[in-house]
Amino acid sequence: MTGPKTGIHRETRMTRFLTTTALALSMMGTAAMAEPVKVGMITTLSGGGASLGIDTRDGFMLAVEEAGNPELEVVIEDDQRKPEVAVQLSDELIQSEEVDILTGIVWSNLAMAVVPGAVRQGKFYLSTNAAPSQLAGKGCHENYFSVSYQNDNLHEAAGQYATDEGYGSMFIMAPNYPAGQDSLSGFKRFYEGEVASEVYTQLGQTDYAAEIAQIRDSDADALFFFLPGGMGISFMKQWAEAGIDMPVVGPAFSFSQDILPAIGEAAVGVKNTAQWSKDIDNEANAAFVAAFEEKYDRLPSLYAAQGYDTARLILSAMEKAEVSDADAFREAIRAAEFDSLRGKFSFGPNQHPVQDIYVREVISEDGTLTNKIAATAMTDRGDAYAEECKM
């Protein structure tokens, strides 16, 4: 048995030697070219919430393919929405794959488990979605950028919109977990009317009959709710059955393109806040929406747009600096010189976006549910935590 085994061994060693030599030779030839950048994407591709990760990935990869830059390599992994899996994947990507940049995490609890460790090891982390307050304030880091928003932003914009609309009293509701509590405090930060009632639901709750009865009884002018994922779908379907005539305002998560078909007609007319919409009028956005629809045969969601912008930001930095020169590369990202789908885009002092946040309305367009911009809730909004960030 030993004979053939050593044989194979020797063969692999030979191959490895030859490959190394070949690689070394090829590197000599290309020394003048830019060195490759390796991106590790950790996102949710299976289980509940997979649609968010799939859109993030598809948006990101669309930009990568359009650029056709052979120096950019992407490794994609599925975190199954589990923090422990995400941590394991990030270790693997950093140690075995030796990636330069990590990105892609959808959920804040997973981001909190991965980001601090990754940036401490000198890797860049560019967030395509999750941006918890801890990482925007005291826990900010020079290698951490949020390309999407700061978590509170969309809730703040909803509060501002409720104020602008002159809603005198609001019924506000969110699940009882950190992001839910942040949501309601974000809303209240910019809402000047009276909070008629504040209700916390259970995380993962599927039946909202009791809450809907309370809303009906409350005499509030409008309803604000934050129920991400399947919770929002269940709620909206039951809300439609209840037949309550009350305006609904919420962050974009429950009315994103990936979720709208499941809610159905019940969503029409709902106002939701987002920093992106498919009808933002600029060339890059129009091209992106067309290309995405062409390639994947569906409309892009907020997450797809965020993935796309993140990839374009990385590509723009690669034009200007080598990733091995961390300081130069960081400066190149911070400059954010790319054609964002949002039209204008820049980073604030804590490396979170300063951007406009819109109010979108759900409409039925040739039988397809989608969003269109109804108003601008906030202009050049940074976030509430930037001052706490000492970088």
Next chain:
Amino acid sequence: MSMILLIEQLLNGLQSGLMLFLMAAGLTLVFGVMGLINLAHGSLYMVGAFACAGVAAATGSFWLGLAASIAAAAAAGAIVEVAVIRRLYRRDHLDQVLATFALILIFSEGTRWLYGSFPLYLNVPEALSGSVTLPGGIRYSLFRLAIIGAGLAVAVGLFLLIGKTRIGVQVRAGEADREMIAALGVDIRRLYTLVFALGAALAGMAGALVGTIQSVQVGMGEPVLILAFVVIVIGGIGSIKGALIGALLVGLTDTMGRVLLPSVFELFMETSAATSVGAALASMAIYILMALVLIVKPGGLFGARA
């Protein structure tokens, strides 16, 4: 809180209680008659929901879907009983828990393989969509009202079946003394398969009805299974009456707890903190209820073997 709101919340509690009863009835029968702990009962609930979603999507008819859910869950129950469960009656509870836990995994992965990981959504049938105004000016969802009606009808039917029919006599006899009824010439194997399929059909029906107002997804059965166990522990294992009373108690406690506890805390706390603490305590309310019942009556309210 207004009277109208209170009555509406009582209806909500009744509705969720009756759906729990459909789940718990099968669980308690199987445990009472066969002495089997069936963790896979939640999977049958999921099978019913998926069958309804699949058939409703293919045919466009919710009613065909509902019929399919009952048939599919009963068939799945009968197959599982013959293929797996039958071998477990003489084994101890740990073996049963292990084997039926394996069934959960098989059902979940099998469903994921067939339908994918994305939740499916059923639409309420046209005839039952929207809401109606009840006497006293209470607006209530027509479909939820129909669920209450269906739940009550099944409860009455089940009591008649167990109390008045020959099969019911055999089931009760099987509960009291398994060896004796077999000695009397009753085909105990057939009876077991029948009881198991009946319990599965009820779970499947609950899955389809609840799936219609919520969502249909892999793993939807397990949270309900936990509640159903709480119900049969409160009601007393093996008792249909106990399952009904237990289910209504759990449904009402859960709903009223969610509504009332935050306002109770608001009397002596700041609003934000009160809603947060109240909501947290409300999620524990049914377990506190279970503990209290067990302190007073260790065998459950109507426990046959107390």
